[in-house]
Amino acid sequence: MPGRPPRVTKTEAIVLRYRRLGDADRIVSLLTPHRGKIDVVARGVLRARSKLAGHLEPGTRLEVALAAGRSMDIVTQAQGLDSFGALRDDLDRLSAAMYVLELADRLTVEHADAHGLYGHLHNALIRLARGDGHHLVVRTYELAILDATGFRPEFTVCLGCGEPVEASRAWWSAIEGGVYCSDCAGRRPGISPIDGTVLKVLRAYQSQPYEEAGRIRLSDDLAARLEATMHALMHAVVEREIGSARFISATRRARVNAEAVLELAEADPGGGDQ
Ligand SMILES: [Zn+2]
Numbered sequence: 137m138p139g140r141p142p143r144v145t146k147t148e149a150i151v152l153r154y155r156r157l158g159d160a161d162r163i164v165s166l167l168t169p170h171r172g173k174i175d176v177v178a179r180g181v182l183r184a185r186s187k188l189a190g191h192l193e194p195g196t197r198l199e200v201a202l203a204a205g206r207s208m209d210i211v212t213q214a215q216g217l218d219s220f221g222a223l224r225d226d227l228d229r230l231s232a233a234m235y236v237l238e239l240a241d242r243l244t245v246e247h248a249d250a251h252g253l254y255g256h257l258h259n260a261l262i263r264l265a266r267g268d269g270h271h272l273v274v275r276t277y278e279l280a281i282l283d284a285t286g287f288r289p290e291f292t293v294c295l296g297c298g299e300p301v302e303a304s305r306a307w308w309s310a311i312e313g314g315v316y317c318s319d320c321a322g323r324r325p326g327i328s329p330i331d332g333t334v335l336k337v338l339r340a341y342q343s344q345p346y347e348e349a350g351r352i353r354l355s356d357d358l359a360a361r362l363e364a365t366m367h368a369l370m371h372a373v374v375e376r377e378i379g380s381a382r383f384i385s386a387t388r389r390a391r392v393n394a395e396a397v398l399e400l401a402e403a404d405p406g407g408g409d410q
Pocket residue numbers: 294295296297298299316317318319320321
């Protein structure tokens with residue numbers, strides 16, 4: 137086996153985020169189907185003529201060739217597969233995309249198989265880019281990745297006694313990720329009643345195929361209540377399992393990021409590839 141040239145591997149990936157490294161390089165966090173989340177070095181991307189730069193924006197799906205480096209692999213080639221450009225036309229969609237990327241980032245273990253999560257992220261980006269309702273896309277994505285990572289919330293059976301819980305009389309623990317019946321609820325701290333309609337929609341989102349879930353009409357008010365419930369749940373899961381306090385204002389930060397990306401896009405209308 138010849139020892140000299142570094143081992144080069146190819147993988148499909150979605151860009152989660154990047155940070156600057158020195159004057160011209162970036163460290164890019166990628167979600168890959170088989171290696172989970174990996175940090176790689178992209179050299180020279182901040183130079184004007186870099187061919188890599190356009191492919192390394194958050195949310196872009198690409199195929200990369202990676203040369204094994206000492207601590208991190210180095211991107212030697214990148215071929216864009218989908219940049220989901222339509223996401224950048226609309227602030228709500230872009231914010232939602234930033235949020236789904238952020239969740240994937242927080243819930244992925246590095247260098248571990250992430251096939252399920254990768255597929256869910258890819259689907260969410262496709263659906264957002266084609267203009268599906270962002271509340272529907274984000275809620276079903278949240279539930280799917282909780283499932284894929286072993287944190288499936290319990291919406292139907294009481295966590296205390298194991299009996300089915302009636303939606304209109306259910307109690308909810310975001311910390312424990314499940315419902316309680318009123319008998320068991322009285323004995324537990326830190327839980328509160330959950331809106332019966334919200335619970336019914338979440339049950340449907342969890343148990344029905346995406347296309348079926350899409351038939352449920354969401355008023356702005358109901359969408360906001362669903363969002364509040366799921367944000368509290370996602371926050372609890374990420375806090376508990378990852379211990380990341382930085383997640384607290386993920387949505388707010390995602391929105392700020394999204395605005396920054398929009399400004400960039402407006403300042404550079406030709407931006408994108410190359
Ligand atoms: Zn019970």
